[in-house]
Amino acid sequence: MTNLTINNKARAIEMTKKFEKAASRFGSDEYKALQEARRDNPTYKVIVKTSTAKSKESFKGLTYDYMKKYIAAHDDKDKTIMAEFEMLRGTSAEAKEMNAAARPYGEMKKWFFDKYPAFKEFTENCNKALKKEKAA
Structure with a gap:
């Protein structure tokens, strides 16, 4: 996944956690890109996507x-x-x-x-x- 994507099916603007942090700084390139995406898609919700990496199998309590x-x-x-x-x-x-x-x-x-x-x-x-x- 790139840092910022437009998911038309879900009607959402999706960004990574790293991109969100950078976009929170006023005037940054990421901030400008997010504002442009919001202007182009005013009805879309903004979502921070978490990592989709599979977690390791764990068996809590198996001592x-x-x-x-x-x-x-x-x-x-x-x-x-x-x-x-x-x-x-x-x-x-x-x-x-x-x-x-x-x-x-x-x-x-x-x-x-x-x-x-x-x-x-x-x-x-x-x-x-x-x-x-x-x-x-």
């Missing part, structure tokens, strides 16, 4: 403790997933014996979602429902 509790509730009877979790976290007896470092949180989160894809899907559906509720 190691939460993962551990979830695994404990959904593990098989041999507790193989919990053993793997503790090994990756560096908390198993074998990992401590070898002075193994814990895997980074991002890797642990990916591993957790690979093991429990239904959990990720459920969380994403909840987030979508909340976004729809906020939009209404």
Whole structure:
């Protein structure tokens, strides 16, 4: 998007936040361009567009403790997933014996979602429902 655009479909004059700041200075080139656009389109509303960059996936509240509790509730009877979790976290007896470092949180989160894809899907559906509720 350029700094200032005329959206005829939405009947709006759209500008970036940076352009808005520059246009707020009386006499600046941006100020003059905005005033010209307003003169040419007097019935259009002026809108500051926010960035449309996709935000990073976030799963608020997904801590190691939460993962551990979830695994404990959904593990098989041999507790193989919990053993793997503790090994990756560096908390198993074998990992401590070898002075193994814990895997980074991002890797642990990916591993957790690979093991429990239904959990990720459920969380994403909840987030979508909340976004729809906020939009209404």
